[in-house]
Amino acid sequence: MAETARITLSRPDDWHVHLRDGEMLAAVAPLTARRFGRAMVMPNLVPPVATAEAAASYRERIVAALPAGARFTPLMTCYLTDATDADMVARGYADGVFAAVKLYPAHATTHSAAGVTDIARVRGVLERLQEIGMPLLVHGEVADPDVDVFDREAVFIDRVLLPLLDDFPALKVVFEHATTAYAVDIVRDRGDGNPPRLAATITAHHLMITRNAMFEGGIRPHLYCLPVAKRERDRVALRRAAASGDPRFFLGTDSAPHTTAEKESACGCAGIFTAPAALELYAQVFEDEGALDKLEAFAALNGSAFYGLSVNTGTVTLERVDWVVPATVPLAGGGAITPFLAGGTVRWRLADG
Ligand code: DOR
Numbered sequence: 635m636a637e638t639a640r641i642t643l644s645r646p647d648d649w650h651v652h653l654r655d656g657e658m659l660a661a662v663a664p665l666t667a668r669r670f671g672r673a674m675v676m677p678n679l680v681p682p683v684a685t686a687e688a689a690a691s692y693r694e695r696i697v698a699a700l701p702a703g704a705r706f707t708p709l710m711t712c713y714l715t716d717a718t719d720a721d722m723v724a725r726g727y728a729d730g731v732f733a734a735v736k737l738y739p740a741h742a743t744t745h746s747a748a749g750v751t752d753i754a755r756v757r758g759v760l761e762r763l764q765e766i767g768m769p770l771l772v773h774g775e776v777a778d779p780d781v782d783v784f785d786r787e788a789v790f791i792d793r794v795l796l797p798l799l800d801d802f803p804a805l806k807v808v809f810e811h812a813t814t815a816y817a818v819d820i821v822r823d824r825g826d827g828n829p830p831r832l833a834a835t836i837t838a839h840h841l842m843i844t845r846n847a848m849f850e851g852g853i854r855p856h857l858y859c860l861p862v863a864k865r866e867r868d869r870v871a872l873r874r875a876a877a878s879g880d881p882r883f884f885l886g887t888d889s890a891p892h893t894t895a896e897k898e899s900a901c902g903c904a905g906i907f908t909a910p911a912a913l914e915l916y917a918q919v920f921e922d923e924g925a926l927d928k929l930e931a932f933a934a935l936n937g938s939a940f941y942g943l944s945v946n947t948g949t950v951t952l953e954r955v956d957w958v959v960p961a962t963v964p965l966a967g968g969g970a971i972t973p974f975l976a977g978g979t980v981r982w983r984l985a986d987g
């Protein structure tokens with residue numbers, strides 16, 4: 635009998651994840667901590683994590699939700715609002731509370747009502763970030779209701795990102811959850827430097843689905859997220875970028891849990907919950923691309939280099955064994971979360987348990 639194929643990588647990081655709070659945090663944090671050494675934790679709680687005090691206390695709640703012995707470090711982000719104080723941000727960064735600032739255009743996505751209404755209002759903060767070398771993470775979509783939902787990323791690039799890169803030539807920017815071939819091109823064109831000044835995270839789901847998946851045989855709320863999945867040519871461009879080993883692209887799941895009830899609704903929340911199989915899904919994609927040898931760069935090396943952090947010590951091993959993603963992840967209070975590919979088969983599995 636043929637031996638089971640295995641791959642071992644330096645312990646990877648998830649550079650974009652939603653861990654939520656309370657019973658949801660308790661249910662999802664162990665899933666991320668099992669696979670990743672660090673994660674960049676998004677600040678879109680209600681109310682948003684917009685001060686260093688709030689981030690420090692959220693970090694404590696995350697650590698308290700981890701299983702005993704977990705080797706996992708949450709990296710905290712500051713939710714940028716029109717009123718954010720540049721001194722507070724710089725102090726939080728110097729004190730090691732904040733790792734980055736997150737820009738949500740107001741009303742672009744889930745819990746973004748407190749986001750930035752106009753870049754002009756946060757110029758002071760951006761100048762300070764540029765000065766101290768603190769990264770800005772952007773949700774790259776305009777919220778303009780006149781712009782077609784499938785064009786919001788491209789319009790953001792033209793209206794907001796390109797002027798921002800010109801106005802702040804030394805600002806380090808991560809274009810989060812890139813979904814278009816256009817975004818890939820821009821990150822390649824403008825991500826000069828070593829480490830690059832502009833990089834992008836790519837989710838597992840945007841490597842796997844197109845917008846068709848949301849409508850296959852009926853409406854599929856668990857495949858709805860923002861930015862919404864795009865066309866096949868976009869998916870192909872994302873897969874090539876991720877699998878190329880290019881240091882400007884790295885792993886960020888954007889795993890975004892909502893209860894099954896909040897998703898299966900007349901007005902369902904945006905967010906795809908990939909945490910129960912995140913690393914395994916990327917392995918499957920990289921195998922399909924004939925690029926398993928590039929998975930470590932994408933998952934463990936490129937993001938560390940961008941953020942100026944050392945690569946995690948320790949490794950994870952994946953084995954090529956089929957397993958079935960759980961139909962639901964239960965919540966303590968009785969509800970549940972439906973994962974991406976619930977009840978479906980994934981080809982790679984974590985070897986350590
Ligand atoms: O689909 C999404 N869900 N996109 C986001 O930007 C936010 C996230 C969430 O917090 O649910």
Ligand code: ZN
Pocket residue numbers: 650651652676888890
């Ligand atoms: Zn997100």
